[in-house]
Amino acid sequence: MPDGMEQEPVEEGSDHREISVAEFFEKNKHLLGFENPQKSIITVVKEAVDNSLDACEEDSILPEVHVLVDEIGNDKCKIEIRDNAIGLDRETIPKVFGKLLYGSKFHKLQQSRGQQGIGISAAAMYAQLTTGEPVTVYSKQEGEPCHKFIVKIDTEKNEPEIIEDEIVDPESDQFPGDKDYYFDHGTSIELDIEAKYTRGHHSVRNYLKHTAIMNPYARVVLREPNGNKIEYPRVSKELPPKPKEIKPHPNGVELGVVLRMIDNTDSRTISSFLQNEFTRVGRTSAEEICEEADIDTGRRPNTLEKEEVEQLLNAAEKVKLQSPPTDCLSPAGEDLMLKGLKKELNPEYTTAVTRKPSVYSGNPYQVEVGLAWGGDIEDEGSYNELRYANKVPLLYKKSACVTTKAVEEVDWSRYNISQSGGRPKGPLYISIHIASVWVPFTSEGKEAVANYDPIRKEMKLALQEAGRKLGKYLKRKERKEIQEKKKRKLTSYAKEMGPAIAQLAEEGDPEEIENQIQQMVERDYNPEQL
Ligand SMILES: Nc1ncnc2c1ncn2[C@@H]1O[C@H](COP(=O)(O)OP(=O)(O)OP(=O)(O)O)[C@@H](O)[C@H]1O
């Protein structure tokens, strides 16, 4: 402080007060995908459908998800989402829907659609904020009664406030609505929200269509506000491999995470802590890490200073550790990708490529690409991009996404596809999927995947491999068309050449000569033989 200036005494803490969950949500709801009524309805459906699909796959259930939308007034909709997943027990229901940051996936390192334990409670919070209405939940586990809950979030305490808690008969009228599938186990939720139901790229309909393409083993039904029903049928009875939970790799964890792990560990020594809590650390590598960090292997983990933990992490970078296992991932696979594209787009040609798993910064990931061309796909000038992270469609922030950058890096002209501004043109859908236990999104909204070099390169390689196959098909198609043209021309000449040759040679039957020419054309210019 410069001489002569005296600081005003400040009453400590006078401007400080706690911020309630409600206040935080009101100011930051855009971060969670609730910036306007058009986007919010997609976010609500997305959070519920993601959860339904996660819960089905967790228990190897072929998913059945129904999304029912009704307009209930000016810019307000009632949304119901029903699934046939395993259901929730009575104790868990109110917490899942009435408490932000409560979930089963946050503490697991496992590929799943959800992660943070905030998705569906944020949707409930949005409902409460915009219509004042609580969320209604019906949930039934196999052989158990069906529980009905009406829950609000106590926004001061971030705790559920139970308005109704009763057992209902799912077969009776107490469980309202559409009974076109048997509710033996599953969850159904109802939310009243401020919403704008629209069609087009950014719409519930498009979100579900994209979901159906990447999850063709799910049956999804949408009932629009006008009563129109759209079914996205199941075309495969096979679920992708179940993702496996893995432990973190020392090269892929942050300091704060390790400090928390140290607080929670039962391991008595640093060596056993490293071996028990991390993947790919055996006794020898644990000793090597400690030696490199100059820390005694036998010390208790909770005696480590923050700086020492940092030293251990730096040492782990230098010690040669095996990459994390990659069989924990659950890509859709080429077969399912093809099935999904075919059933929803009805193209003339499809191809798919699933790359081998790779690792970035200690995190396993896998990239896959599908291309669909022609048929019912209209040529809208530019190509259409379907972006997915852990089988969840990403509809926003396309230009910030690594997928788009990868598409732009490919020279599509090599594959007989014209380009404009570095992007492919034509009746083309490009679907790109990244499966990972930790998808590096650009922001908490989980809308675009960060442009990491290794990920972009993997995507580019997959696009090139698929592009080559499409290019071959298009080349062959072009040659066929040329051949077809020639054949048509020669066939029409044959009609005139028969009589002309017979007249010139003054012998022969014009019809026979014409037939012979036709046969020659059939033999030598058959496009099917190309
Ligand atoms: N339909 C459902 N069936 C079974 N369990 C569910 C269902 N919906 C939610 N859950 C459970 O409730 C938890 C909280 O869901 P929520 O969407 O809030 O968080 P999340 O899915 O874990 O992560 P994210 O915030 O990324 O969505 C989930 O982890 C899951 O265990």
Ligand SMILES: [Mg+2]
């Ligand atoms: Mg979720």
